[in-house]
Amino acid sequence: MMLIMLHFPLRSSIVPSLRMAAGRWLSFVRRARLVTLGWFVPCFLLLVPAWPWAAEPSVVIKFSHVVAPDTPKGKAAQRFKEIAEKLSQGRIRVEVYPNSQLYRDRDELEALQLGLVQMLAPSLAKFDQLGLREFEVFDLPFVFPSRQALRRVTEGAVGQELLQHLESKGIKGLAYWDNGFKILSANRALRVPADMKGLRMRIQPSQVLAAQMRTLGALPQELAFSATTSALKTGLVDGTENPPSNFWTQGMCAYQANIVVSYHGYLGYAVIVNKKFWEDLPRDLRQILEHAMHEATQYANEIAQAENDADLQKIRSECKTKVVDLSDADRKLWMDALRPVQVQMANRVGNDLLVRVQREAAR
Ligand code: LMR
Numbered sequence: 516m517m518l519i520m521l522h523f524p525l526r527s528s529i530v531p532s533l534r535m536a537a538g539r540w541l542s543f544v545r546r547a548r549l550v551t552l553g554w555f556v557p558c559f560l561l562l563v564p565a566w567p568w569a570a571e572p573s574v575v576i577k578f579s580h581v582v583a584p585d586t587p588k589g590k591a592a593q594r595f596k597e598i599a600e601k602l603s604q605g606r607i608r609v610e611v612y613p614n615s616q617l618y619r620d621r622d623e624l625e626a627l628q629l630g631l632v633q634m635l636a637p638s639l640a641k642f643d644q645l646g647l648r649e650f651e652v653f654d655l656p657f658v659f660p661s662r663q664a665l666r667r668v669t670e671g672a673v674g675q676e677l678l679q680h681l682e683s684k685g686i687k688g689l690a691y692w693d694n695g696f697k698i699l700s701a702n703r704a705l706r707v708p709a710d711m712k713g714l715r716m717r718i719q720p721s722q723v724l725a726a727q728m729r730t731l732g733a734l735p736q737e738l739a740f741s742a743t744t745s746a747l748k749t750g751l752v753d754g755t756e757n758p759p760s761n762f763w764t765q766g767m768c769a770y771q772a773n774i775v776v777s778y779h780g781y782l783g784y785a786v787i788v789n790k791k792f793w794e795d796l797p798r799d800l801r802q803i804l805e806h807a808m809h810e811a812t813q814y815a816n817e818i819a820q821a822e823n824d825a826d827l828q829k830i831r832s833e834c835k836t837k838v839v840d841l842s843d844a845d846r847k848l849w850m851d852a853l854r855p856v857q858v859q860m861a862n863r864v865g866n867d868l869l870v871r872v873q874r875e876a877a878r
Contacts, residue, residue: 572608574800578634579617579626581740583764587694587822588636588784589613591815598807607800609634615741620644620720628685633792636692636784640719645684649677652864652872654723656779656853662693662820664876665781673871678785687790689805690812693819694758696778698827700767701754705775706839708732708852717743717755723860724756727780730856747771758782760819763826768834775839776827777849786812 578596582588589611596609618626621644626632642650652658659665668674669691678688699705701714712732718724720737728735736752740761746752747770755767761782762768786808793801831838841849861869 572603572606574603574607574796576607576609576634576804577612577617577632578609578636579612579623579632580636581615581620581623582613582761584611584613586760586764587815587819588692590818590822591692591811592636594814595807595811598810599804602803602807603800607803615739619739619741621739627787627789630789630792632789634786634788636786638694638719638782638784640721640724640782642681642785643721645681645686647680647684648722648863649680649865649868650785651721651723651860652868653781653783654719654721654727655857655860655864655869656727657850658857658872659781659876664878665693665783666816667875667878668872669783671875673868673875681785681787682790685790686787687793688785688787689808690786692784692786692812692815694760694782694784695819695823697756697758697780697782698762698774699754699756699777699779700762700771700774700836702770702772703753704837704839705754705773706841707845707848710775714753715751717746717752722863723856724780726859727853727856730853730859743767744770756780759823759827759830763830768830768836771836773837773839774830776841777846779849779853 576599578592580588580592584590584593592611592613596611599607599609612632615623617623617632620637620641623632623635624637624641624644627635639650639653659668674691681688699711699716701711701716703710703714705711708731711728714733715736716728716733717738718728718735719740725735725737733754736746738746738752743752743755744765744767747755747767754771755762756779757767762771762774768774796804827838830836857869
C-alpha cells in the first residue's frame with residue numbers, strides 16, 4: 516500500500532483512507548512479527564500486472580486466409596502467430612482464420628483495406644482485383660523453370676518493387692510465401708494440350724489465367740476458391756488447376772477422375788497488412804512482427820515443396836484419381852502450346868516487367 520501511495524498520484528478523497536489501511540497493515544505486521552510477509556504482499560500486488568500471463572494483448576491481428584490449416588500457407592500463418600505471441604510475451608495476439616471462415620477471396624481484400632482484418636496472404640493472381648495487373652506476371656505459364664528462378668524474382672529488385680505498388684492501395688507487402696507449381700485436373704483423361712478442348716475450367720480471377728485456358732481451347736470460369744470443390748461436385752465446372760496441397764486438402768480428388776502433373780504455372784502468395792495499422796504500431800511491437808514474419812517466411816519457403824510432394828503422393832495412393840506424369844516429349848507439347856500466352860499478355864503485365872522477369876528467371 517505504501518508503495519502504491521508513493522508511486523501514484525491519488526485523489527485527495529481516497530488518500531486518507533489508503534493511509535489508514537496502510538497504517539493498520541503495518542501495525543498488524545509489526546505485532547505479528549511478519550516482516551517478510553509485510554514486504555511480500557505489497558510487492559506481489561504491484562508486480563502482478565507485469566507478469567506476461569496477466570497482460571492483456573495490446574495488439575490483436577486478425578489473419579484471414581482461404582486455404583486449409585494443413586497447407587504451406589496455413590502452417591506458415593500458424594508459425595507466424597506462435598513466434599509473434601511468444602516474443603511479445605502476450606502483448607500481441609494473432610487470430611488465424613483459415614478456410615474462408617471470415618471472408619472469401621474478393622471480400623478479404625476489401626476487409627483488409629477497411630481494417631476489418633489486419634493481415635492476409637492472397638495468391639498473386641488475386642491482385643488484379645485491386646487493379647494491379649503486374650502481379651499477373653507470376654501467372655504466366657512456363658515462365659519460371661524452377662523455384663530458384665522464382666525466388667530470384669521475388670527476393671530481388673522486381674519482387675520488392677511489386678510489393679511497393681501495393682502502398683497506393685493502403686496495403687503494405689511484407690513477404691512472398693511459396694505454394695507451388697500447378698497440376699491440371701478434369702473428369703476426362705488428360706495427357707496432351709488437345710485434351711483440354713471444350714472443358715470448363717475453374718480459374719482464379721486473372722486475365723492471364725483466362726488467356727492460358729483459352730489458348731488450350733478450354734473455357735475459363737472464375738470462381739472463389741471456397742466455391743471450387745462444390746462446383747466440381749455439382750458439375751458446374753469440369754476441371755481446375757492448383758498445386759497438389761490445395762487439391763488434396765480441399766478434397767477435390769473425390770470429384771476429379773484425372774490429373775496431369777503439368778507443373779505449367781506457379782501459385783504463390785504475398786503476405787500483406789493494412790498499411791495504416793502497420794505504421795501506427797509501437798516500434799518495438801512492429802520489430803517483433805518483422806522478426807516473426809522473417810522466420811515464418813523462411814519456414815513457408817522451406818516446407819512448400821515437401822508439402823506438395825507429400826500431398827501429391829497421398830493423391831496417388833489414397834484417391835481413385837488417375838495421375839499422369841509427363842514424358843519430356845509431352846511436356847514440350849504443353850510448353851509449345853502455351854508459349855503464345857507470354858506474347859499475348861506482355862502488354863497487360865507490362866513489357867519491361869516481363870523482360871526483367873524472364874531475364875532473372877533464365878539466369
Ligand atoms: C485459389 O484460389 O485457387 C488459390 O489462390 C487459393 C490459395 O490461396 O492458395
